Amino acid sequence: MVLLSAPRAVNLPDVIALPEPVRSRVVRQEGVASVAQLEEAGVPRRTVARRVASGRWQRLHRGVVVLQSGAVTWRQVAHAALVAAGDGAALSHSSAGYVHGLVREAGPVVVVSVPASRWVRPQPGLVVHRRSPMPHAAGRLRAVDVVETVLDLLGQAADDDAAVAVVTSAVRQGVTPSRLLRWAEERHALAHRALLRAVLGDPTLGIESPLEHRYVRDVERPHRLPRTIGQVRQRVDGGWIRADRVHEGIGVRIELDGRLAHPGGTTDRDVWRDNAVLIEHDDLTLRYRWRHVAGRPCAVARQVALALTRAGRPTEASRCPRCP
Known part of the structure; x- marks a missing residue:
């Protein structure tokens, strides 16, 4: 069993003793080497086996x-x-997503892709996808391009919330919506294609989280509320803020918190900001969380309609199929 931990130094004397170019290759691989690479450096297989048996080295995969x-x-x-998967291999799917910062957890296995012309023997802890064509990959820890990784993760997303989380995370990482949409159209089969177009196709939506998507999809649109604009920047209390959803010109804004927990300190800052917005802009802030938008979207719609009416825009929430 291999234990994961914080970075730990390799046995430097063992690495230094290797001749070039194997030494540089092992350094780039952060102390990982194939038995073939070590043989190339003059280390016999029996020596590798002996050092593994003594605990001086560790076997991570067959021949690695x-x-x-x-x-x-x-x-x-x-x-x-990557070494076990061989030439042309690259991290992909959840593993590439972890490298690119699209997902928070690396997952229990490492996922790689290889050219379809190659076959890799199955091994515990390793998932291999054979692909044609093989996507572009780069980096010291070789990984499939970030846009291709987004599309791979969309194909594995369990539901709309998971799909939106991947897309919005990619945009926050600097992937431009136009590039993502262009690459998506070039894929013959792609799960959640319509959702991707809906989230990124209209630049004024400004959706940056699954909860924002749910609000627009389940609260605003089916109840025919006036349309909001997302991620509006305003100067408040001497600094810049961004509001999740704003009814421009009406004086009502919607703040959405998708976290399951909400520390007290964060709540204090939110209250202070809401007060500052009310004082400086005379805007009413409505704040909702997952249990409101996902569990009671019709009630949220009615409350938003009441707030708009009170702000001077008479509004009545239309009935949707879910309304009691």
């Missing part, structure tokens, strides 16, 4: 070792997966 004892990092496990 890390030149250290103790716990290893996720990056070392990922390097080992």
Whole structure:
């Protein structure tokens, strides 16, 4: 069993003793090497087996070792997966998503893609996709391009919320919506294609989270409320803020908090900001969380309609199929 931990130094004397160019390759792989690479450097297989048996080195995959004892990092496990998968392999799907910052957890296995012309023997802890054509990949920890990774993750998203989370995370990481939409159209089969177009096709929507998407989809549109604009920047209390959804010209804004927990300090800051908005802009702030938007969208719509009416825009929430 391989234990993961914070970065730990490899056995430097073992690495330094390797001749070039193998030494530089092992350094780039953060102490990971294949048995073939070590043989190329003059280390016999029996020596590798002996050092693994003594605990000086560790075997991560068949024919792949890390030149250290103790716990290893996720990056070392990922390097080992790439070495085991061979030429042309690249991290993909959830593993590439972790490298690109699209997902928070790396997952229990390392996922790689290889050219369809190659076949990789199955191994525990390693998932291999064969692809044609093989997507562009780069980086010291070789990973499939971020846009291709977004499309891969969309294909595995369990529901709309998970799909929107991937898309909005990509936009926050700097992926332009136009590039993502263009690459999506080039894919023959793509799950959640219509959702992707809906979220990114209208630049004025400004949707940046699954909860915002749910608000527009389940509260605003089916109840025919006046349309909001997303992510509006305003100067308040000497600084800049961004409001999640704003009814421009009416004086009503919607703040959405998708976290399950809401620490007291954050609540205090939110209240202070809401007060500052009311004082400086005379805007009423309505604040909703997951349990409101996902569990009671019709009640939220009625409350928003009442707020708009009170602000001077007479509004009545239309009935939707879910309304009691």
